[in-house]
Amino acid sequence: MSKVEERVPEKHLDAASLLTRDSMIHLSQLLATIRTKEELQLFVRNQLFSLVSFKEGLVCIFDKTTENYNPFFASHSFEQLSFDEQLWHATLARESKAINEAVDRSELQGNLFTFNMFEQLVVDGHFAEISMDHLVLVGCRLQMGDHLVGLLCLVLNKSQYHASYAEKMLAWISGHLTTVLANILAAEQLQRREYEQRALLAISNDFAAIKNSGDFLDIVNLKLKKLFDFSHSVLSLITEDGKYLYPYIFDPKNPNISHRLYEGAIKLKFSTNYHIFKEPLDTGDVLVYSVDELMKDKDAPVFIKINHDNKMKEMAVLALGTEGSYTGFIQFWTRVEGTFSPSCLDIIRSVSQQLAIALSNLLAKDKIAEQLAEIELYKRKLEEQNISLQEELSAQYRYSEIVGEGKAIKSVFNAIGQVASSDSTVLIAGETGTGKELIAKEIHNRSKRSAKLMVKINCAAIPLNLIESELFGHEKGSFTGAGERKLGKFELANGGTLFLDEVGEMPMEVQSKLLRVLQEREIERVGANFPIPIDVRIIAATNRNLLHEVTAGNFRADLYYRLNVFPINVPPLRERKEDIPILVEHFLDKHAKKIGKKLVGVSREVLRKFRDYDWPGNVRELEHVIERGILMASQALITEAYLPDRHLDKIVSQPSELSSTLTHEMHQITQVLRSCGGKVSGPGGAAELLGIPPSTLFSKLKRLGIKRNYAL
Template identity: 40%
Template sequence: MDIRPDQNSIITQRLQEMQKEWSILSALNRSFSCVLDKKSFGQALQQSFKEELGFHECVVLQIDEQHKESEVFYSTFQVQSTQNQSLKSYLQQCITSPEAVLFDLKDFKETKTFFFEAKNKEMRSVIGFCLPSVEEAINIIFLFYKNFVSLADINERILTQISTQLSITIRNISLTEKFKNLEIQNGNSQIEMETEVSQKQEHGFQGIIGESEIMKDIFEKISQVAPSESNVLIHGETGTGKELIAQAIHQLSNFSQKKMIRINCAAIPANLIESELFGHEKGSFTGATEQRKGKFEEAHNSTIFLDEIGELPLELQGRLLRVLQEKEIERIGGNKRIKVNARVITATNRNLEKEVLKGNFRSDLFYRLNVFPIELPALRERKEDIPLLAEYFLKKLHIKTGKKITGFSQKVMHQLIENSWLGNIRELENIIERSILTAKDNIIKEIDLPKVITVQNDHQDFQIKPLQEIEREYILKAVSRCNGRISGKNGAAILLGLPSTTLISKMQKLGIKKEHYFKGND
């Protein structure tokens, strides 16, 4: 079959769109498949689901098919009543329609319902959708918007294709709650312990776990800067949760209804990152077979998160500075200036002030980015949060590992608290996952912590080495220990608590090649 170039381009674009949509659906399904309680259900709705559908408030109703009675399963509103004729007519329209239904709140007058509260909170539009029936319950989800929207403004395919998973998750939560109620009535102390853990987890801030004073200060800074459009620079060691902080700032901002755009400056080759950030025109370079928007265009009227900004090539720093100053971009190969209004959040584990002195980072760009700095503590600086984090990961990893572990022995908890955690929270999660898999009882009694090489305090033998050399030696030892494997379950990236892309980038910068670590194995 002869396919003309323009047809080929259309087919390629459609395949790319399908792949992107499949990736979104896969992530949403994973997010909801791990949910076993209403709190986690609400977090999943307010984070990943909200990013894709852009709503401001949400209500999920359950209707008993036998008795035709409705009750609120989850709501972001305070008013919970579902008993009035207008609301019942809305429910009936959703139940009888195979597609999503759009409602306008301007004419809704009946009080004491969440629809009326939504109207008072300046919501304008409602999209109602009846989820597939599971067993004897009918579930309806209502998405509320401050502005007037049409069904064409939302990705209805995402809503339709995730609907079955939503129904299954709601059914699982209901069954879990019934089981817990029965167990509590029978005096089961284990359920009481889990309830206590759940109550402790309610202190999380926008999905960030921590109750230490240093983290409370971080939460206060997030609350202060989020409503503004000021640039934020997040600094912290690898694995301290910089992306979570960026996401929290975005969720509390005026851009929360739109998806935050993420890009890792270390994970993209230097020759491709310009196109990734600013886009390109068709034919602008070899392989540019179609026009492509860059991340800044995608982030228009939203937030762009530039992770590992210290890795951005020097020649691109000037162009990024112009974007920040002029609020407009030019695609590669184009001469048209495109206005972009994007709030910029950056993160780095490097000391950018030192990089400026070395000539590796532009001082004018640094001052543009460093309007509101947030310094994240290493895990060893917030040890009082380790028990809370450990319990959180036990619960989070239950579905993934297929094992129900209820806690840690006192010995193991002491080891967790005293460990140095060079890979921070990411390393803690990986170690706990490994310990769950190897545990022989319902509590973790043994834990295999990485061996940390210490230098004796002997000034005669001690030699001070450059930090890059120490980092190079440490990475070489880790890779050699993993028999040259970088990524995967038994790879050095997990051992070091790093994403494999970041580790590969570091190895390239430090000049580490295959012959170095294979030689070290001999």
């Protein structure tokens, strides 16, 4: 018994009579200076113990959500004594409702929990976990008006217990302790919120900088766990059809890893219609589920059993994304009931948007990495499959393939030598059939990009609605008929050369996009929202006068100047007739071997006719004439020229006012039509001789007003 209790009879015990006015003032002033949990613990251990002898003092705080008293601290007055603090706190939490009902019924001043109330609860079956043979439990509820703050409990020896004294002392001090505890909790809550705000800001910045799944796990495990405690987390993805989800990122410290069902479970897909996923999707909020309750569901997924076997008690589930476009879920698991308090759920809500953005960024990075790997694999296969083809092309289109010894063609040879080793853009201009593609290949083969592909695209041969997809590629589902992702010519040519043939035929809307690619050196596939860097050399070719097309408003001036960095003008065959004999010899050798005939040459008369002819189809037309002569020859010498008859019917109508370029193009097409007897498509047709698709030739016939009136 304390000294105070020894000198004062029990029937006179009264807090005011036990303490002098100065002592009460001193205690009140001392309580008013308490600001922290540690200071309050020290007061209970020293000052309160000096007033009421107790084995242990326990302070709990009231959780409005669970309506339980949760541990705040124990006084640890006698550390040498055996005292199961955890058991006492667990018991008080479990008996919270019974304690409050007993206090409410009594309506005692100071919200006292007396020994009589305690004994009655023991008789009613409460506090069965604790042996009470020699102990007494008393206390006071710490309450301000209707606001319940906490509970002070004192454990005393029965031999030293004097009910009236202890309970009246508690009644006097309860109001002071309530104010002190409320202030401490308010200060801690304020500090906690300030810390959370700083931590959430840092976490937001960290999530924005995520590069891989390892970064994501570091943020969750090292930083998010500081804001609320949990065992482990799982990030899952929703399938494209929205029907299933599957694990995406696992916590490396996940205690489930050693479970016998774990390896099989992580390979499974789970229905999004199961209520623990459907409800978060429907509400858009984080929801908490009891693992024990989930185990009662016969349809519970296997991961519920795995976590239950590892003593998990609760899981919190949040759908990531926005309504109608959720991409996944994050689950938090804990072994402690009540972990996911309202403040904890608020934290999860606070980071929900950052989690969703981080997931989207991870998926985008994964997709880009997958696409780049796919492109590299595709390019590697192409390169491997075309090694022999490239070698063949390198031999077939060697420098001597551009045949000629005249002054006009030598100027072309010089230009090739000047530009081949650089990465400069080249614009090759020349009539149809002059060998523009051969020149482009020669430039590529002599460049530092020769080990890579030269990819060709004929701008005049692709339908208007597909040319953008052909150039830049498209994503799956980007338009009707886009059943799978397709790489464009730019990506296929990455590291090599892209040859834009008939660039003058390119639609104006595509010209602007080509200009942007040339300026920024990056493309976007149709249907994609991310750029792809490219390293491509551009060689363009045209049979039009692009400067005239710019003046006419058919070609962008800025694109023209971008392409016209290094122009090469290829002379028509009529301006280099001195090269006809060597060209004839070259084509005879080339096609006679292919056809399987042995010819020694052409007659002098045939060679004379070749020199007199204007060759509107240029070198290509000469090659086809030689091939036809080989096929028709019945002896070792070609004696028939097989040239078009100049006295065939002329064109029925012809525009009166055409530019010199259009006039020449019209004349060229007319001559070739004559040589083919009016045949446009098919083997030996005018389109084949001119080296353009039949659809393009039909368009030109319509545009130039040329009507076919020729017969064999």
